[in-house]
Amino acid sequence: MLNAYQIGETLREYSYKMTLQRKAILDIILQNRDKHLSAEEIIEKAKKKNPRIGASTVYRTIRLFEKIGVIQQVFLNDGIMRYHMINPDEKREHHHLICKVCGDVMDVKEDIFEIFEDQIFRKNGFTVTDHRVKIYGICKKCSEEIEYV
Amino acid sequence: MLNAYQIGETLREYSYKMTLQRKAILDIILQNRDKHLSAEEIIEKAKKKNPRIGASTVYRTIRLFEKIGVIQQVFLNDGIMRYHMINPDEKREHHHLICKVCGDVMDVKEDIFEIFEDQIFRKNGFTVTDHRVKIYGICKKCSEEIEYV
DNA sequence: CATGGTATGGAAAACGAGTTTCATTTTCAT
DNA sequence: ATGAAAATGAAACTCGTTTTCCATACCATG
Ligand SMILES: [Mn+2]
Ligand SMILES: [Mn+2]
Ligand SMILES: [Zn+2]
Ligand SMILES: [Zn+2]
Numbered sequence: 001m002l003n004a005y006q007i008g009e010t011l012r013e014y015s016y017k018m019t020l021q022r023k024a025i026l027d028i029i030l031q032n033r034d035k036h037l038s039a040e041e042i043i044e045k046a047k048k049k050n051p052r053i054g055a056s057t058v059y060r061t062i063r064l065f066e067k068i069g070v071i072q073q074v075f076l077n078d079g080i081m082r083y084h085m086i087n088p089d090e091k092r093e094h095h096h097l098i099c100k101v102c103g104d105v106m107d108v109k110e111d112i113f114e115i116f117e118d119q120i121f122r123k124n125g126f127t128v129t130d131h132r133v134k135i136y137g138i139c140k141k142c143s144e145e146i147e148y149v
Numbered sequence: 150m151l152n153a154y155q156i157g158e159t160l161r162e163y164s165y166k167m168t169l170q171r172k173a174i175l176d177i178i179l180q181n182r183d184k185h186l187s188a189e190e191i192i193e194k195a196k197k198k199n200p201r202i203g204a205s206t207v208y209r210t211i212r213l214f215e216k217i218g219v220i221q222q223v224f225l226n227d228g229i230m231r232y233h234m235i236n237p238d239e240k241r242e243h244h245h246l247i248c249k250v251c252g253d254v255m256d257v258k259e260d261i262f263e264i265f266e267d268q269i270f271r272k273n274g275f276t277v278t279d280h281r282v283k284i285y286g287i288c289k290k291c292s293e294e295i296e297y298v
Numbered sequence: 299c300a301t302g303g304t305a306t307g308g309a310a311a312a313c314g315a316g317t318t319t320c321a322t323t324t325t326c327a328t
Numbered sequence: 329a330t331g332a333a334a335a336t337g338a339a340a341c342t343c344g345t346t347t348t349c350c351a352t353a354c355c356a357t358g
Contacts, residue, residue, distance in 0.1 A: 113282070305355095
């Protein structure tokens with residue numbers, strides 16, 4: 001997974017400047033590697049670090065980090081675009097477990113669905129290059145709390 | 150799969166009226182069972198049948214048909230909400246093959262991913278209730294055309 | 299140091315899909 | 329036919345996101 005230094009290098013390669021605002025947003029993204037933040041959530045956290053940061057700068061920086069491959073959009077179908085860091089080590093998209101109780105979103109690192117790709121090809125003549133899975137249900141924590149009640 | 154008569158009955162059950170506008174929109178949906186139309190595409194086709202139909206009526210009717218279980222949202226991650234008819238015979242959501250060349254969207258009727266649900270539970274303690282799969286690649290027709298060239 | 303050109307950032311305006319409002323029209327049970 | 333309730337279309341409004349505009353910061357030169 002990329003660290004702050006490597007991302008700074010990437011910016012420099014593209015001859016973008018590492019401004020205070022970009023640094024603040026980058027820190028927020030790094031400190032929330034396991035989360036799937038929305039632009040609004042990033043703006044809120046950024047304003048805490050530096051109240052003089054503008055929403056447009058945050059949106060622009062999100063676009064910029066997308067372009068240089070630091071973050072990626074995740075569609076969780078709640079009408080809001082969310083983002084997670086890209087791990088250059090992952091060859092394939094990872095998938096998501098979405099808790100219907102607390103709304104928490106977890107990553108599924110192992111690709112347990114890969115073996116089905118040639119089954120899809122045999123049945124449909126469709127050559128699979130990629131797939132995304134969203135799995136809905138109840139997370140461990142929430143099912144323990146339900147048991148408890 | 151529901152037919153026009155059954156949907157008319159359902160409307161009556163809920164004491165909604167079958168107006169000319171609703172009939173026009175229903176016909177469009179029935180004539181495009183295998184497609185995944187957006188609101189805008191429905192508006193365009195509806196205006197061809199009756200130029201005096203308003204966009205807000207189409208949006209309202211889409212909401213209505215969702216509520217009475219005629220259609221359902223499909224998220225194809227193109228930022229636009231799309232809809233497909235609900236087949237009351239399917240117990241589970243079906244999945245989608247999305248061609249990266251022509252953009253065509255096909256249904257995968259068989260649920261080949263079901264057997265993985267308890268594997269997810271064992272690994273993550275996450276109780277799966279539902280899952281959606283989007284499979285990207287190249288459809289049969291497009292790969293034949295590519296071969297040909 | 300100036301000088302000028304380019305990149306950046308913030309405020310505000312614009313955008314676009316979708317929703318709501320409201321005055322008017324249509325429907326349908328009586 | 330009548331009137332209450334439901335439905336309609338145009339326009340206004342949301343709300344997340346993008347673009348525009350302009351002042352300021354940065355940076356390589358003379
Ligand atoms: Mn993720
Ligand atoms: Mn479908
Ligand atoms: Zn939970
Ligand atoms: Zn194709």
